Amino acid sequence: xxxxxxxxxxxxxxxxxxxxxxxxxxxxxxxxxxxxxxxxxxxxxxxxxxxxxxxxxxxxxxxxxxxxxxxxxxxxxxxxxxxxxxxxxxxxxxxxxxxxxxxxxxxxxxxxxxxxxxxxxxxxxxxxxxxxxxxxxxxxxxxxxxxxxxxxxxxxxxxxxxxxxxxxxxxxxxxxxxxxxxxxxxxxxxxxxxxxxxxxxxxxxxxxxxxxxxxxxxxxxxxxxxxxxxxxxxxxxxxxxxxxxxxxxxxxxxxxxxxxxxxxxxxxxxxxxxxxxxxxxxxxxxxxxxxxxxxxxxxxxxxxxxxxxxxxxxxxxxxxxxxxxxxxxxxxxxxxxxxxxxxxxxxxxxxxxxxxxxxxxxxxxxxxxxxxxxxxxxxxxxxxxxxxxxxxxxxxxxxxxxxxxxxxxxxxxxxxxxxxxxxxxxxxxxxxxxxxxxxxxxxxxxxxxxxxxxxxxxxxxxxxxxxxxxxxxxxxxxxxxxxxxxxxxxxxxxxxxxxxxxxxxxxxxxxxxxxxxxxxxxxxxxxxxxxxxxxxxxxxxxxxxxxxxxxxxxxxxxxxxxxxxxxxxxxxxxxxxxxxxxxxxxxxxxxxxxxxxxxxxxxxxxxxxxxxxxxxxxxxxxxxxxxxxxxxxxxxxxxxxxxxxxxxxxxxxxxxxxxxxxxxxxxxxxxxxxxxxxxxxxxxxxxxxxxxxxxxxxx
Amino acid sequence: xxxxxxxxxxxxxxxxxxxxxxxxxxxxxxxxxxxxxxxxxxxxxxxxxxxxxxxxxxxxxxxxxxxxxxxxxxxxxxxxxxxxxxxxxxxxxxxxxxxxxxxxxxxxxxxxxxxxxxxxxxxxxxxxxxxxxxxxxxxxxxxxxxxxxxxxxxxxxxxxxxxxxxxxxxxxxxxxxxxxxxxxxxxxxxxxxxxxxxxxxxxxxxxxxxxxxxxx
Numbered sequence: 001x002x003x004x005x006x007x008x009x010x011x012x013x014x015x016x017x018x019x020x021x022x023x024x025x026x027x028x029x030x031x032x033x034x035x036x037x038x039x040x041x042x043x044x045x046x047x048x049x050x051x052x053x054x055x056x057x058x059x060x061x062x063x064x065x066x067x068x069x070x071x072x073x074x075x076x077x078x079x080x081x082x083x084x085x086x087x088x089x090x091x092x093x094x095x096x097x098x099x100x101x102x103x104x105x106x107x108x109x110x111x112x113x114x115x116x117x118x119x120x121x122x123x124x125x126x127x128x129x130x131x132x133x134x135x136x137x138x139x140x141x142x143x144x145x146x147x148x149x150x151x152x153x154x155x156x157x158x159x160x161x162x163x164x165x166x167x168x169x170x171x172x173x174x175x176x177x178x179x180x181x182x183x184x185x186x187x188x189x190x191x192x193x194x195x196x197x198x199x200x201x202x203x204x205x206x207x208x209x210x211x212x213x214x215x216x217x218x219x220x221x222x223x224x225x226x227x228x229x230x231x232x233x234x235x236x237x238x239x240x241x242x243x244x245x246x247x248x249x250x251x252x253x254x255x256x257x258x259x260x261x262x263x264x265x266x267x268x269x270x271x272x273x274x275x276x277x278x279x280x281x282x283x284x285x286x287x288x289x290x291x292x293x294x295x296x297x298x299x300x301x302x303x304x305x306x307x308x309x310x311x312x313x314x315x316x317x318x319x320x321x322x323x324x325x326x327x328x329x330x331x332x333x334x335x336x337x338x339x340x341x342x343x344x345x346x347x348x349x350x351x352x353x354x355x356x357x358x359x360x361x362x363x364x365x366x367x368x369x370x371x372x373x374x375x376x377x378x379x380x381x382x383x384x385x386x387x388x389x390x391x392x393x394x395x396x397x398x399x400x401x402x403x404x405x406x407x408x409x410x411x412x413x414x415x416x417x418x419x420x421x422x423x424x425x426x427x428x429x430x431x432x433x434x435x436x437x438x439x440x441x442x443x444x445x446x447x448x449x450x451x452x453x454x455x456x457x458x459x460x461x462x463x464x465x466x467x468x469x470x471x472x473x474x475x476x477x478x479x480x481x482x483x484x485x486x487x488x489x490x491x492x493x494x495x496x497x498x499x500x501x502x503x504x505x506x507x508x509x510x511x512x513x514x515x516x517x518x519x520x521x522x523x524x525x526x527x528x529x530x531x532x533x534x535x536x537x538x539x540x541x542x543x544x545x546x547x548x549x550x551x552x553x554x555x556x557x558x559x560x561x562x563x564x565x566x567x568x569x570x571x572x573x574x575x576x577x578x579x580x581x582x583x584x585x586x587x588x589x590x591x592x593x594x595x596x597x598x599x600x601x602x603x604x605x606x607x608x609x610x611x612x613x614x615x616x617x618x619x620x621x622x623x624x625x626x627x628x629x630x631x632x633x634x635x636x637x638x639x640x641x642x643x644x645x646x647x648x649x650x651x652x653x654x655x656x657x658x659x660x661x662x663x664x665x666x667x668x669x670x671x672x673x674x675x676x677x678x679x680x681x682x683x684x685x686x687x688x689x690x691x692x693x694x695x696x697x698x699x
Numbered sequence: 700x701x702x703x704x705x706x707x708x709x710x711x712x713x714x715x716x717x718x719x720x721x722x723x724x725x726x727x728x729x730x731x732x733x734x735x736x737x738x739x740x741x742x743x744x745x746x747x748x749x750x751x752x753x754x755x756x757x758x759x760x761x762x763x764x765x766x767x768x769x770x771x772x773x774x775x776x777x778x779x780x781x782x783x784x785x786x787x788x789x790x791x792x793x794x795x796x797x798x799x800x801x802x803x804x805x806x807x808x809x810x811x812x813x814x815x816x817x818x819x820x821x822x823x824x825x826x827x828x829x830x831x832x833x834x835x836x837x838x839x840x841x842x843x844x845x846x847x848x849x850x851x852x853x854x855x856x857x858x859x860x861x862x863x864x865x866x867x868x869x870x871x872x873x874x875x876x877x878x879x880x881x882x883x884x885x886x887x888x889x890x891x892x893x894x895x896x897x898x899x900x901x902x903x904x905x906x907x908x909x910x911x912x913x914x915x
Contacts, residue, residue, distance in 0.1 A: 491904065566752070569760070624894045635823045667903045668900060
């Protein structure tokens, strides 16, 4: 198996890769060939019993011997050490490890050659980093230490923590060290471990206890060294020159032999000297401690072991203590042991090697190289996991999609419109009504008939209109407000001509024109021409055209206060020369006639000019706007009103003046009758169609 | 000389009227040509009228007249400036410049319209409706007033869409709404009849013009 598959994204990575090349996730450790037969047991999986007999030849010799030894009863010594130690105080001997026979290399590591073991443990603890240092016990550990001649117990005390008692520590010491091997002082310490904590602490130890427990962590890594075979990473580590190992070694031999004199003297030194010999006891620590270099030199001048004598202060980091001890054999570990290695062990060797060359810049480890494992400074960016968004489209889905596409396409295609019989009949009726209407209008006009009688009753508005004119003084000033469209000019002229004839022929009125619509600005000429045609014998009245009133709504109040403000200079000059020169405001007119076909503009005129303030407002309205303007007549705001051709005919009849209303009346009546007839026939036709369609619907 | 011009005017009116009536045959180029001609001539005429009566007579002549009062001249200049600002509304980028002028126009129009509506329509109409029930008035006036009042209330009730807990109108609102529906139908019928009457009169006048052209 030359590749590693990422458990996050499934990407295939080369065997030596640590991180996934695609997502950057941490890859599982590369396994040996034997591990291919034994898959990794993951969380949540139940272990399955498998035959591992084929792997027996792959086991190391010591493990095979150990497996053979399982068949024989365990040694009585191990049974004595069976009581489970406290987890924190006995990390070096795991329960599983106690049941098995400790291999030779472990014996050497843990018991016989405690010096190298201690060196490894100390150096490894420094590799663990500062996190474990901070997690180390902060209080009371120095009291459990005892004399510095028991470095093994120092290491255990570091691992014990504040909750650890001295009794399990003593038991652990008894398991690792025989009583004969211990020095006298340590022997007594081990026998009275519990009361040792209660004994008065010497002064130097008190000072030691007050020191920051930063170097407590280095003893923790002794756990894996004692409970399982040395893995590859540990072997490599043992071969490396652990920088802090050398300073810590002076404490290690004390665990297996009586403390040398130099150490005894050292123990009797001041607390400051004690601090210099603390487990990390790195040059940085010494430098930063309270002890001076003279104390250190005096300490080094003491009797030191041979293995330590060759270590100079400068070569501490370059001469690992492990080189002086017999190297451990490289153990072939089973897969499950490799899988239990700490995460640092599976880091690539390149990364670890590169990190080991880095020098610590600050802190108690300043100046040391390779004491802490380093991960890459910048961890690779872990891309988020990509999820597939592809739809699982089945054939049914595709069929539905095709059906929907066909429906949409059918909607966009034009469909030929087929004429129905009803549409044909509607087109026929359309043409029939048009022909009948034209005939009904043209025949009376061509014939010049006057068959239709004039209105017998005069509408109230028309009657009041005439009465208002009759009430005007002689030669009144009349303002005609023209507010209609060109399309209704035929109707409006038919409505306006009788009053104009009345005003000019009877009252000799003076006319002023103002247009609210630009198209009406010159309509005065057309009206006067029509008036001249209607009564050619009468002279045209004096008139002034004020033109178009711009501004619409906003200009009406201003016009009411000054009717000539919008007039042209010519119109103003004419205004001043005419009888209108006395007219200064709208109320100075004798009468105002609003000629309109627009109910909205007529309403604005009435509202903005405040028609109640001036004398007389009369309205000539188209039939289309009459229903909306009649309330202003009924409310008294307008004194009279002519609305539609019928009112104009009534006006002509009442005033005795002929006009267009009489001429149009036959055609108008015919058109109204035709409309009524067509509406009635259409209503009956609709009822018949509905009546015939109901049985069909019922069927 | 006047006769040919009048005759040409009458002939042109006759042809254009027939072109408009050609819409009876459906939409056709002749009808469209006449419509475009009418719109174009109307626009040109309106522009000429406004330029002459507004820009020339109301603005430029007073501004260029040395006898014009300084205050009036400043006021006219301000009006001209606002008018120029309004022209910037053509450009979307510069349209915001004309916003103050448009705001002035809208504000003035709104104020005038509200005041005029209250003083010129609302109050006089209320007074007229109340006067219909004057005891001194004849009976027919009372009848007119009652019909007017019933029509107004029932029509308003028709447009009342409130409902009770059963999601139905109250019974008296339903009765009034039914009456209002009748009044609405009568009103719309009257409006249609008035519109037809007006249109019929215009048609008669146009046909009479054509007949007069032939008989002339």
